[in-house]
Amino acid sequence: MGKDRNGEVIIDVQNVGLTYETNTKPIKAIEDINLQIKKGEFLCVLGPSGCGKSTLLKIIAGYIKPTTGLCLMQGEPIKGPDWNRGIVFQSPTLYPWMNVRKNVEYGPRMRGLPEKDIKSIGRHYLEQVGLIEYGDKATFELSGGMKQRVALARALANEPEVILMDEPFGALDALTRVNMQTLIRSIWEETKSTIFMITHDIDEALSLGTKVVVMSKTPGKILKEFSLDFTYTAIGNKNGRVKVGEEYMKIKEEIVDKISQ
Numbered sequence: 278m279g280k281d282r283n284g285e286v287i288i289d290v291q292n293v294g295l296t297y298e299t300n301t302k303p304i305k306a307i308e309d310i311n312l313q314i315k316k317g318e319f320l321c322v323l324g325p326s327g328c329g330k331s332t333l334l335k336i337i338a339g340y341i342k343p344t345t346g347l348c349l350m351q352g353e354p355i356k357g358p359d360w361n362r363g364i365v366f367q368s369p370t371l372y373p374w375m376n377v378r379k380n381v382e383y384g385p386r387m388r389g390l391p392e393k394d395i396k397s398i399g400r401h402y403l404e405q406v407g408l409i410e411y412g413d414k415a416t417f418e419l420s421g422g423m424k425q426r427v428a429l430a431r432a433l434a435n436e437p438e439v440i441l442m443d444e445p446f447g448a449l450d451a452l453t454r455v456n457m458q459t460l461i462r463s464i465w466e467e468t469k470s471t472i473f474m475i476t477h478d479i480d481e482a483l484s485l486g487t488k489v490v491v492m493s494k495t496p497g498k499i500l501k502e503f504s505l506d507f508t509y510t511a512i513g514n515k516n517g518r519v520k521v522g523e524e525y526m527k528i529k530e531e532i533v534d535k536i537s538q
């Protein structure tokens with residue numbers, strides 16, 4: 278199972294641990310994490326609340342440095358945030374003083390691309406998330422799901438090597454959430470992108486991920502990695518949903534057991 282589309286390692290997390298220094302006692306958030314993100318992979322991370330998932334994402338993003346171990350991107354140590362790693366958080370962090378289009382164009386403009394390219398990139402990604410008609414709107418005029426689509430388009434506009442998402446659909450209602458899952462799956466499939474996504478939702482992880490990583494209670498360690506191909510079954514399916522069968526249920530149960538240990 279699991280189709281490696283390319284196999285090139287993009288992110289290499291080696292024996293990573295992180296302890297937060299606080300005013301009281303230090304908090305060991307994660308310990309001994311070894312993980313590779315390969316090109317074309319859709320990697321989903323599951324684990325109990327507080328187990329260090331966001332901490333791991335922030336290390337990969339380059340926001341914080343690990344206390345122990347190393348985190349490499351294409352062989353080079355990650356030294357800080359970079360356009361090559363696009364980030365989408367649970368609450369969309371859009372610039373309220375810019376309209377929707379300007380938000381999406383922000384990255385390419387900051388990188389100094391020619392105006393003509395900025396415009397066409399903006400159009401392309403707004404189209405991809407289904408918001409081409411909303412370019413002139415202010416961000417406060419959008420629903421939560423639309424804001425999250427803009428945040429996604431803004432990350433994609435930099436054509437990052439990897440997209441890091443921290444519970445991107447966590448604040449959305451169930452129906453919008455399913456629509457967003459279908460959207461992200463089709464963008465992943467179309468752009469052959471590499472995605473690292475944290476979620477609380479086991480079904481979301483199973484139905485999107487080509488790899489699912491399950492973390493333990495704090496300090497977070499990796500308990501198990503699953504290589505899956507359920508997401509491919511949804512791509513060919515008319516209703517865009519994964520077919521839930523015996524194998525799916527078996528894996529789901531195993532993950533529930535692991536997370537509640």
Ligand SMILES: Nc1ncnc2c1ncn2[C@@H]1O[C@H](COP(=O)(O)OP(=O)(O)OP(=O)(O)O)[C@@H](O)[C@H]1O
Binds near residue numbers: 305324325332495
């Ligand atoms: N800046 C910080 N300073 C001190 N402790 C922190 C900091 N950020 C996180 N922690 C602690 O580190 C641990 C891991 O937090 P983290 O946010 O990575 O967990 P999580 O798995 O993302 O949780 P959730 O599923 O609730 O989002 C928690 O005990 C948390 O309280």
Ligand SMILES: [Mg+2]
Binds near residue numbers: 330331332443
């Ligand atoms: Mg978190």
